[in-house]
Structures are given as structure tokens and as C-alpha cells.
Amino acid sequence: MPPLDVRTLMMMFTVNVFAVALALPAIMGWRIGPAARQAVLSTGLQALGWFGLVLSTLWRDLWPDQLLSTLAMAGISAGLVTLWRALALWTGREGRAWPLWTLTGLMTLGYGLGFDSYPWRVGLANGVLGLQMLAVTHAALRHSPQTGWRWRALIGSCMAAMAVATFWRGVLGAFFTASYPYLTAPHPVNQAAAVLSHVTLLLSTVGILMAYREEAERQLREQAITDGLTGLLNRRAWTERAEALLSDARRYGQPLALLMIDIDHFKRVNDERGHACGDQALQLLSRMLREELRSGDLAGRYGGEEFCLLLTHTREGPALSLDQRLRQCLRLQSEQELGFVLEYSAGLASLGQGDITLDDLLRRADGALYEAKRAGRAQVVLAAR
Ligand SMILES: Nc1nc2c(ncn2[C@@H]2O[C@H](COP(=O)(O)OP(=O)(O)OP(=O)(O)O)[C@@H](O)[C@H]2O)c(=O)[nH]1
Structure with missing residues (x-):
């Protein structure tokens, strides 16, 4: 060769x-x-x-x-x-x-x-x-x-x-x-x-x-699994993960809280300041949620200007404190970054005996959110058990 x-x-x-x-x-x-x-x-x-x-x-x-x-x-x-x-x-x-x-x-x-x-x-x-x-x-x-x-x-x-x-x-x-x-x-x-x-x-x-x-x-x-505008989990991915976390919490008898957040008068933001400004506001709130939540918690964009936070190992008291912290941060940051104060209403439901599925918990948080809007907005309402 x-x-x-x-x-x-x-x-x-x-x-x-x-x-x-x-x-x-x-x-x-x-x-x-x-x-x-x-x-x-x-x-x-x-x-x-x-x-x-x-x-x-x-x-x-x-x-x-x-x-x-x-x-x-x-x-x-x-x-x-x-x-x-x-x-x-x-x-x-x-x-x-x-x-x-x-x-x-x-x-x-x-x-x-x-x-x-x-x-x-x-x-x-x-x-x-x-x-x-x-x-x-x-x-x-x-x-x-x-x-x-x-x-x-x-x-x-x-x-x-x-x-x-x-x-x-x-x-x-x-x-x-x-x-x-x-x-x-x-x-x-x-x-x-x-x-x-x-x-x-x-x-x-x-x-x-x-x-x-x-x-x-x-x-x-x-x-x-991601919402393109905010980078948070989208509704489907959030729901899937939240269901798993809820069934864990029920199995091990651990506390769990759901905070449903909805920006106030968001339509006005869009109408008066433009859609781009509305987008910026959504991004600002999402960034804050990412910064403020612990690693085990779950934040997702549930709808247009509606966000859901599932707080693991968390009772009502600490969940309310988190809500207050978020509000203060949002007020401060929105004034600095957007030039106006952004507020939100929230409904808080903590896991109870009657909450068999995620839908049960969501329904209670949604009802409380509705109450918060009705009571004048910019506040959190605790869902009845
Ligand atoms: N900029 C922007 N706006 C959005 C987006 N998704 C939903 N919206 C707007 O969010 C607004 C929601 O309006 P409404 O449901 O009337 O709520 P609201 O004005 O916040 O009133 P309250 O919730 O009652 O305080 C609508 O104008 C939607 O077009 C988005 O991704 N970007």
C-alpha cells in the first residue's frame, strides 16, 4: 500500500x-x-x-x-x-x-x-x-x-x-x-x-x-412557559407549578398563601400615557416581584395587569407584610422611574381545610381582590375562610 x-x-x-x-x-x-x-x-x-x-x-x-x-x-x-x-x-x-x-x-x-x-x-x-x-x-x-x-x-x-x-x-x-x-x-x-x-x-x-x-x-x-413582556411565568406554567406546590403543602400540612394583585386604573395609564408606558409599568412591577420574593415562592402573570404570587411556608401575617413592602417599593420606584405613582389592589387567601384544589384558593383570592377594588382600591383584603 x-x-x-x-x-x-x-x-x-x-x-x-x-x-x-x-x-x-x-x-x-x-x-x-x-x-x-x-x-x-x-x-x-x-x-x-x-x-x-x-x-x-x-x-x-x-x-x-x-x-x-x-x-x-x-x-x-x-x-x-x-x-x-x-x-x-x-x-x-x-x-x-x-x-x-x-x-x-x-x-x-x-x-x-x-x-x-x-x-x-x-x-x-x-x-x-x-x-x-x-x-x-x-x-x-x-x-x-x-x-x-x-x-x-x-x-x-x-x-x-x-x-x-x-x-x-x-x-x-x-x-x-x-x-x-x-x-x-x-x-x-x-x-x-x-x-x-x-x-x-x-x-x-x-x-x-x-x-x-x-x-x-x-x-x-x-x-x-414565560410571559414575553415581563419574563415571569405565564398563566399556564404558573398554574401547573402552583398546583404541585399546593398539593405538597396540603400533604405536609404546611402554610401557603396566595396573593392576587391587580394594578389600579391601568386602563387610564394606557389611555393617558400610552401603551409603551403601560408596558413599562408592568415590567417594573414584575421586576420588583422577582426581587422581593423568596426563591421558593412563585410569581406569574395571570392576565393583562393581574399577577399571582404563591407564597410557600407563609401564613397570613408575613404575607400581609410582604404586601406592604411591595406597595411601598412600587410607590417609590414608579414615581422615580415612571413619573407617577402606581398602586395596586390585592386579594389574599391562605390555604384552609376547604381548599382542595388550586381553583378553590384562586376563587377566594379573586373574591377578596374584588372586595379590595370595591372598597376604593390601593389595599389588600383578606379572604374569608
Ligand atoms: N400596556 C399594556 N396594557 C395592557 C396589557 N395587557 C392588558 N392591558 C390593558 O390593561 C387594561 C386593563 O383595564 P381594566 O380591566 O379596565 O382595569 P383597570 O383600568 O386597571 O381598572 P381597575 O382594575 O378596576 O382598577 C386594559 O386597558 C388593557 O388593554 C399589556 O400587556 N400592556
Whole structure:
């Protein structure tokens, strides 16, 4: 069997990375999350880097080689850092990228300035690229409960394998130069690395697409349960979760309170100050609810200007205190941010023996809210048991 031709393998690899770099944005489109954008950028940088590297072999050891291969190393290395960033964003563990960028900068500088020494430049470039591949491996494989492990394992094992091959190439270039005297030398390690890069490109692209799909699914799930204007749970999601919390509270005999809030004279806000101002008012109240509630509590937008708060482990007294706190904050903040005072009416119902379902509790809170409106608004009324 004739020996594998590394130059052809590298050229084919470059063609393939270009194809991936063009195909990914074409498939994903431009309206993608920051992680997917970094992954697309990464393939683009890798493609440019490898193109420069293959092109540089036309002028081996001459100045175009020095310029092109230095830029190529910078591109490949930057491609690894952006892939690391994509993984950090996808796994929700954003770390600091500057050490990796520093390595890219130093390696590019050292490579360009020390180009005349083949052992130095090959040892340096492959050493740094190998380290960056290990960093990507670590970013992919570390524990991340919010993401699936399959695509992370795929990308992580590809990067680990490439790191081994790259380090090996570095050692050959730096210390056994005679057996690896130029980029496309037919050394078995170089041939293996060239073949491996095709396999890892294919598998990591699959990994990136899996990660992208997972991210898109997560976004869809979130959109399905979130109210677009306020970011709170929408009515359906709030009801589902509230039912579960209510049945827990009933089972374990724990106190639970439901505060139903309705902004006063909201129609007037819209009519007199415009719909955008009305939206701002809804967002302000929602932000305050998020800030004031404890993590176990549940806030949702129940209707237009109506909000429901389910307060777990909470009796009437503390629920009334929360209502007072919310009112004061809303008065203060609305005056500061909107230029007028926003008030609300509320009905408070605490879980009693007669409340079998969530609807029972909601009905009582709604009745109390109606009473609060009737009694002149800007107040809370406690529902009768
Ligand atoms: N800006 C804005 N307005 C909304 C939204 N959803 C509902 N509304 C408006 O909220 C207003 C509710 O008016 P009403 O039900 O009469 O209540 P109100 O004026 O607050 O009167 P009371 O509740 O009796 O104090 C309507 O004008 C709706 O158009 C929204 O998402 N944004």
C-alpha cells in the first residue's frame, strides 16, 4: 500500500473545514445565541488558519511561508479559544478566556520572531495548541447539569485525541527534527494526526450541531412557559407549578398563601400615557416581584395587569407584610422611574381545610381582590375562610 500523502490529506482537511465553516451559519442562520455564534466563528478561524498553513507550503522557509504560517497559527489558536468560549457559554460556566488569548498572542509572537528555528517554532506552536486543546477538552467534559453529556463527550474526546497527536508532533519537531523536518513530512505520527483531524472535524461538527439543537430546545421550552413582556411565568406554567406546590403543602400540612394583585386604573395609564408606558409599568412591577420574593415562592402573570404570587411556608401575617413592602417599593420606584405613582389592589387567601384544589384558593383570592377594588382600591383584603 502506498504511504499516506499528508499534503493531500491536509488540503482535503482544509476544504472540509471551509465547507463546515460555510455550512454551519447557513444551517443555523444569524439569529443564534452567543455560544453558537462562537462555535461558528471558531470553525471560520480554523478554516482560514488551515488555508494559510497549506498555502504556506508553496514557499517553504521563505518570507511568505513565515508570514502565512504565523497568521495561520494565530487563526487556528484563536479558533480553539472561541470553541472554548462556546463550550463555556453552553455549559453555563463562563470562565476567563484571557489566559488562552494570552497564549495565542505569545505563541504567535514567538512563532513569527523565531521562525528561523524550525525546532523552536514547531515545538512552541504544537505545545501551545495542544494546551489549548486540553483546555477545550476540560471545558467540554467538566460537570454541567444543565446540558446533555453526549455532545460534550463527543467534542471532549475529539479534542483530547487531537491534543495527544499535536503534542506528539511538537515533540517530534522540537527534539527529533530529522524524522519530522517539514509540515507535510510522511512520519507515521504526522499521517495519523492528519487522518485523525478529519475524524475529529466530522465528530465535533456533529457535537456542535447537537449542542445547538439542545440550546434551541431549551430556549423553546423557556419561551413556552414565560410571559414575553415581563419574563415571569405565564398563566399556564404558573398554574401547573402552583398546583404541585399546593398539593405538597396540603400533604405536609404546611402554610401557603396566595396573593392576587391587580394594578389600579391601568386602563387610564394606557389611555393617558400610552401603551409603551403601560408596558413599562408592568415590567417594573414584575421586576420588583422577582426581587422581593423568596426563591421558593412563585410569581406569574395571570392576565393583562393581574399577577399571582404563591407564597410557600407563609401564613397570613408575613404575607400581609410582604404586601406592604411591595406597595411601598412600587410607590417609590414608579414615581422615580415612571413619573407617577402606581398602586395596586390585592386579594389574599391562605390555604384552609376547604381548599382542595388550586381553583378553590384562586376563587377566594379573586373574591377578596374584588372586595379590595370595591372598597376604593390601593389595599389588600383578606379572604374569608
Ligand atoms: N400596556 C399594556 N396594557 C395592557 C396589557 N395587557 C392588558 N392591558 C390593558 O390593561 C387594561 C386593563 O383595564 P381594566 O380591566 O379596565 O382595569 P383597570 O383600568 O386597571 O381598572 P381597575 O382594575 O378596576 O382598577 C386594559 O386597558 C388593557 O388593554 C399589556 O400587556 N400592556
